[in-house]
Amino acid sequence: MSVRAPTELGLELAAFVPYRLNRVAVGVSNHLSDIYRERFGLDIPEWRVMATVGSRHGCTAQHIAESTRMHKTRVSRAIAHLEERELIERASSAADRREREVRLTKAGRKVYAELVPLVLERERELLACLTKEQLRGLLAGLDALESFLGLQD
Amino acid sequence: MSVRAPTELGLELAAFVPYRLNRVAVGVSNHLSDIYRERFGLDIPEWRVMATVGSRHGCTAQHIAESTRMHKTRVSRAIAHLEERELIERASSAADRREREVRLTKAGRKVYAELVPLVLERERELLACLTKEQLRGLLAGLDALESFLGLQD
DNA sequence: CACAATTAGTTGCGGATGCAACTGTCTGGG
DNA sequence: CCCAGACAGTTGCATCCGCAACTAATTGTG
DSSP states (O other): OOSSOTTOOSOOGGGOHHHHHHHHHHHHHHHHHIIIIIITOOOHHHHHHHHHHHTTTOBOHHHHHHHHTOOHHHHHHHHHHHHHTTSEEEEEOSSOTTOEEEEEOHHHHHHHHHHHHHHHHHHHHHHTTSOHHHHHHHHHHHHHHHHHTTOOO | OOOOOHHHHOOOGGGOHHHHHHHHHHHHHHHHHIIIIIITOOOHHHHHHHHHHHTTTOBOHHHHHHHHTOOHHHHHHHHHHHHHTTSEEEEEOSSOTTOEEEEEOHHHHHHHHHHHHHHHHHHHHHHTTSOHHHHHHHHHHHHHHHHHTTOOO
């Protein structure tokens, strides 16, 4: 199956899947970030840290970095900002004092509890533009690409 | 606070479509950039400028910015780098002297001619991990999402 | 024809980011 | 028991990026 005419010499970015994927991912991210940026003042790394910490009962920066695939310095700085805003708190782990256990504060849990439903609703709105077959195909395509690229968890 | 099942209110990033799209797009972009970064020393903005200019016979920075949806300053700086490397050249437009017509130099056309087949081959390799059904679903999903997000050309 | 508004493109600046080097802590082979 | 190496996390530094302000040229409107 050919994506474009095989005789074409040039490259049309608008039909080039890596480029289209990037553009759609950025568009979806912007569409979503309206919520956590404008309403809660979070940027992308901070939102991802909140999402990761909120779905567990405490975790390390190392775990957040692996889970979100962000660079450890990006995680470190996002954690520092969130700690300043008192949305998360850290305690040195007793078992390994190199580690610091990250948890949501009461204020952080409040933000998380407000934010998650809004974000899931945005996802639902977004996916509503797809037919069931398109959604199934898109998810299957993402599965296959994640597998090919070694991105599975 | 009330007891709740984490799967009801919690958010699992690994199953969250905006996050999966971003991760796959970054992975695909890295997979692709091995070619233009390591073999030709181009970064992403430079590669996109080359791809846009190469498929036309001269265009303006404005056109490149619209076509690639990059910020005009990002385009301006990429063009400056490529001009230093003598892969592109600029000439003031006679019709509108604010504009500068961007073209590939001979060296630029050589890089473009080598690069495009390699990049298209990478895209083919990537898409080969998908079944026909998955590819059709993915492309249909991208179409629908681009339309929903107002990203059509 | 004059001048305000618009457009193409560049640049100063503050903030974000990744890499490498660093601190402090843990661990395993001798 | 000790020290080299590994590991968690932070920070200095160079670079990248977008916003806003700027220059220069064009267009529209009276």
